[in-house]
Amino acid sequence: MDVDYRGTDFVWLKLSVEETVKDLHYLIRRNNEDRFTGQFSGRDTLITDTSLTPGTEYYYTVYGIKNSEPVDSGDTVPVTTLPLSSHDFHWEIDTLGEYGSMLRDVFAFSENDVWVVGEIITNVHTGDKSNAAHWDGTKWELHKIDLNPPMYYILGFSQDDLWMVSGIPHHWDGMNWSKYHLWDMGVLSPNDGILTKVWGTSSTNLYFVGDKGTIVHYDGSQYRRMESGTDADLKDIDGVYDPETGQTRIWVAGSGVLLYSEGETWEVVWDFDHPFFKDNYNNPNTVWVPDRKGFIVSVWGGSNSGTYLLNQQNPHQHTSLFNHDLFSFDMHGNSINDFFIVGDWNKVYHYNGSTVRNYPELSLDGYSFGIYHFNNHVFVAGATGSSFRAVVFRGVR
Template sequence: MLLKNCYKKVLTGSLFFITLFIISISCDSTEPPPPDETKPTLTLAIDDASCTEAWLQLTTKDLTLPAELKLKQYNPSGDSVTQTFSLSTKDSLLYIDSLLPNQIYSFQVSSIEHQVSSIKQPVTTMDTTSRNFTFQSWTFGTIGSSILYDVAIINENNIWAVGEIMIADTSQNGYTTYNAVHWDGSEWELLRIPNYDYPNVLVYGALQTIFAFSENDIWFSSYSNLVHYNGNTFSSKAQFMTSINFTGQVIKLWGSDKNNIYCVGRNGAIYHYYGTNWQRIESGTTLNINDIWGDYNDKTQEWEILAVASNIYGSFDKEILQIKNASIEIINKDGIDEPLSSVWFKSNRKYYVVGSGTYEKTNLYNPIWKGDPLDLTNYFENRVRANEINDVIIVGAYGESLHFNGLTWKSFINETFLSNGTFLSVDIKNNLIVAVGYQSALAVLTVGHR
C-alpha cells in the first residue's frame, strides 16, 4: 500500500507527511484467530535510515491477518502524524520517506482492533555530507592522443589511474607508451604495467579498468588480459581472448575478493575469475556491458551484482542485468528511455543507473525507475560511485561533476569544466574524489579534496 504525499511541504512547512511503503517479508497471508486469552504483540525495530528515509522492521505475534494498523510518526517539532495501513503478513518492512536530515523521530505501530501498540522506536536520520571541495587537475601526454579510462583510490597518498599515455622521447619510435599513473603523496609517476596479448605476447598495452581491495591487492585488465598486483609484482591471471576473432573486449571490472572477480565488456561479454581459472557467462545480450557493481545483501546473505548494457552511440536499447552465480536475470527497466553507462547501489536501500539521465529506486523490484525528478544535467553521465547513500558522485561529458549530499544534488562543472573532453570514470573514498578522462588529445585527471 502506497500513500502519496507532498514532499515539498515536508521540506518547507511545519507539517510533516509520510509516504508508507510496506514490503512483505513473510509469505503468510492468513492466520487462524488466536485463542481468546492470547493478546497480540507488535514489535518495531530500526532497520536503517538515510537523510530523508527510514526502514522499520515490523514483527507481529498472534495477530489475526489481515489486520488494520496505525503508524504514528512523532516529529522533532513536537507534533505527530498518523497513517492507517492494512497488513497481510506477520513480518514486514515499512519504508517511510519525506523525513529531514540529522533529526530524531519516533515511530509506533498500533492495532485498532486489539488495542495494542509497539514500544516507540526512535530513529535518527543521517546528516548531509559536506560539499566543501577544492579541485586540482593534471594532464598527461606530449605526442599523439592520450586518455585515462579508470581510477582507484587506496588512500590520499596512493592513487592509481589507467589508460594510455604517449610521451615523446629520443627512443627509436620517438615516443614511449605508458598505461598507468600512480600518486605517492607528492608526485605522479608514469608506469608501464606488463600485460599479455593473444596468444601469449608480452606487451605494455592500454589498460581499460582497475579495481583495488588494498595496496597489496589491485586488479587491472587490458582489453583481454586480467592482471594482479600484490604490492611488489604484476602477474597475469586470465587471458580472455582465445582466438583471433575476438569481440568481447573488457570495459570494466569489479570483485568481492581476489577469488571472485567479474570483467564485463563489448557484445555482452561477462568473464568470471574464481581464483584459479575463469569462465565466460552467457549474458543473453549483444549490447556492450559498460559497468558492473556489487554489494553484500544482508537479507539474503549473498552478494548482489548488477551490470548495465547499452551501445551508447548506436541505439537507445539498454539492459540491466543481475548476475547470480553463472546465470543472468533481466531487471525491469520501465521508466528508463535512454542508454545506460553506469550503476551503483547499496543493497535494499538505493539503486542508481545513469547515462542519458539519472534513475533511482529504493527497492530493486519496484516497478518503475524514478527519472523525471533527477534530470540533473544536459550532459551525458559516464560513471556513478559513492561512499554512502548520502555521498554520491556522478561524472560525465565536458567535465560534469554532480554530488548528492543526501538531500540535494549540486553540479561542480564550473570548477571541473572540460572544454573539449569528458570524464570517463570516477572513484570516491572518504573525503577524496578522483575523476579521469581526456581533454582534447591529453589524458586528464582531476582530484577533489574535502
C-alpha cells in the same frame, strides 16, 4: 516494524506479518501523529516516508486496525535521518601525456597511493605510450603494462594484488604482471565482447563484464564464462558481500538493462520491455552499491533521467535522489549522503544528501570517466577536450 533504510530526508519502513494473517489493516504514527494507513500486502509491506529533516530523530509506531480503531500497537522504533555532507571541495588539475591521451579509471588506497589507467601518449611522433600512472602524493609516475594496450579499469585489494582490464584481465602480484587472453584459453568465443570492468570480493572471486552481454567469473584458478541473459553492452558492475548472511549481491548496468546475481546465475530485472519508469528510453548507465541495503543507479534518457536509490531486496521500491541531464560514466562515494557522479563535458556532480553541486571550474569540454571518493579526498580521471590530454582532478574537502 523495522527501519529498512534511511536517508537525509526519507525512511523506508518494512512491516512484517504472519502469512496466515489476511485482510489486516494498519496505521503508522510518526511522533504520535497519523502518517500512513493501508492494508498489508503479503508477508512484508514496504512504506516510504518522505519530506523529513536531515539529522533529526523520529519515532514510528505501527498499529493494527480493528473496527476502524487502532489496536495492538508494536514497539516504537526510533530512527535518525542522515546529516548533510559538505560540497566544499578545493581542486587541483593535473594533465598527463601528449595529444590524444585519455584516462579511463582511477583507484586509490589512500590520498598518497593512487592509480589511474587509460592511454597516455608520451611521444606523439614515435607513438611511445604508457597505460597507467601512479600518484605518491607529490608526483605522477608513468607505467607500461603488457606492451601498452589501452586500460579501461582498475581494482585493487592491496599494493601487491592489483587487477586491470584491457579487454582481457591483467594481474599484479607484487613481482610480475600476468595477462589472461581468454580467447586463446578457450573461455570466450569470437562472438563474445571485450571485457571492460571488474568487481569482486577477492582475487579468488571476481566478475568481469563487457560488450555483447559478456560476463566471466574467476575463482582464483580458472575462468568461466557465465550466461547473462542479454547481448547488450554492459557498462558498469558493483556489488556487496554481507558477512551476517554470507550472501553476495551483484548489480550490472548496461545499455538499457540492469542485471542481478547472487554469484551463480544472472537475472534481467530491467530492460526495454520491462522498464521501471513510464517510458522505456531509460539507460541505467552506472551502478554503485554503498551498503548492504540499497544500491544507486544513474539513469539517462527519457523524462526520468536522474539518480535513484533502489532497494536491494525489492528494486521496484526506489527513491529519486536527484534529476540530471548527465550521460554518466561512474559513481563513487562514502555513503548515500556523500557521493560523486561524473560524465560528459568533464562534469563532476557532488550529492550531499539533499542538493547537487556542479563544479564549473572542472568543465573542460572533455570526458570524466572514473571517480574514486573516500573520506575527504576525491580523484577523477578523464580527458580534456581543450588540449586533448589526459587529466586528473584532485579534490580535498
